[in-house]
Amino acid sequence: MSTPTMDRPDDVAAAMAADAALRARVRDFYDAYYDALDDVRLEDWPDFFTEECLYRVIPRENHERGFMLCTMQAESRGMLQDRVTGLLKTQMYAPRYYRRFPGPLRVTVGADGIRTRHNLLMVQTLIDRQPSIVLCGVCHDRLVEDEGRLRLVERVVVFDSEMIANSLIYPA
């Protein structure tokens, strides 16, 4: 986040405080987001997004070559809810845990919201097996103020780990 040029030390201090407060809120947002997913509280997940939103988990190859196709895609909070319904009620998969390790956040503020970028490592553990990497990529997100809290209006997870170890079950 760039600090504007200020003449008076008071203004500089105020801007820095606001900047620190915003960064703290954004970090808290991601802590809560990843806690919900790591704890498999899937029902809580769609509420981290605005009603109209874009969620994409896309192989790096598709992203770089301009292909539209995503491995997971949602164009609304409703579609995210349907993902959850699928996971809880219709899909069949072996039991497993995912644990997500986000890297340091880069935060920039623009006219269309707060843009963040961070690496993400997702480790999968199946029963009686060694943990393995299920996803390794980078998240390009945009957050906005919505109903008094921060919410994702866009999240694009571009993953390098294109040869997926069988299935990608839970979201990133």
Added chain:
Amino acid sequence: MSTASSPASRDSTQQDRPAPRRWATDGASQVPYWVYSDEETYRRELERIWYGPHWLYCALEAEIPKVGDFKTTTLGEKPVIVVRSAEDEISVVENRCAHRGVKFCQSRSGHAKDLLCPYHQWAYDLRGELIGVPFRRGVRRQGGMPADFDPSKHGLRRLRVEVVNGVVWATFSDDTPPFREYLGEKFWKHYTRVYDGRKLEVLGYNRQHIPGNWKLMMENIKDPYHAGLLHVFFVTFGLFRADQKSAVDIDETGRHGVLISRKGAQEVNDVTADMRNFQGDLKLADPRILDVVNEFPGDETVGMITIFPSVILQQQVNSLTTRQIVPAGAGGFDFHWTHWCYADDTPEMKLRRTRQANLFGPAGFVSADDGEVIEMCQQGFAASPDAEALVTMGGHDIAPTDHMVTETAIRGMYRYWREVMGL
């Protein structure tokens, strides 16, 4: 490969290996588990099936539109380069330098004037002919290749190729019949229903490694019995159900199959009572994924074709993909999905297809089920190679049916497999 390494035996590899296991029963209604796990059997499959008289899926023509465009892929276990070598010509050459065997092209796709090995800079033209050997005549009259070195004898191995309505096929064998004959007239009709000559365009890729034998993927798409039970999403929302008018067709050899069905409604009836997971009251919050349009002649909404041994041609409502199988040992295979659309699709139609793609691929509402259950099959087989899978749904016959409560197409494949494998 020890027994097949001498030049004299190169053309008779089929006779080299001992029959590793015995299939104890007649017919194809019981499939012994060693067919999925025995490495000797797998080696024989590579020779007789993958490198034998069969057409293998390589690419969509739309992936390499300009002369010099290439993509790499793997046929059986052999890496190849698929390249547009002239305006109206596609070549498929082994990605293995004739000098020292280097898999020299490491890119997934790209554009090149010629094919160059980085090790000693041997260069090949786009058809695989050797055109450049640095220091061939030596350096300051020292060294160099012998006088009898003939570059024309050291090109890349070139495969037979057919480009059929936008799809590139290749075969290692001189004995493979022309592609249309390989499909047979019935399957030519199934094939051209979707691959009708219109230009195709790539929407994107999905890739996954499934830790199960490659034949399990073929079986999965020859098995309509599971589709109406395992895939609760399909069943619940009526995309594929046992009570819908449907059909299974197989070719005369038994190796190719197609599942044909029609979309129905979300309804409770006498058949849903047999589906323990049926979710009659489930609602989607945003049902745009189910916004399907009928775009092909007739009222069938599903046509899932298995072209033995390498690919599944998927038409499930408006989602169109090729799913390429790349075997990797007896216990696993890579699965490459190419999702495509017609080049003249409206933006709305393209969006519809990408939306419906959420059903498929490694995170698909239904396809993730398949990857998972194939892994579980392999886990079940591993310790009991001599036990047998039962493939008797619909009886013992191998013939097309007008319903989906059958495993006839799996039996068809194993009847053919036993013939070609001599087991």
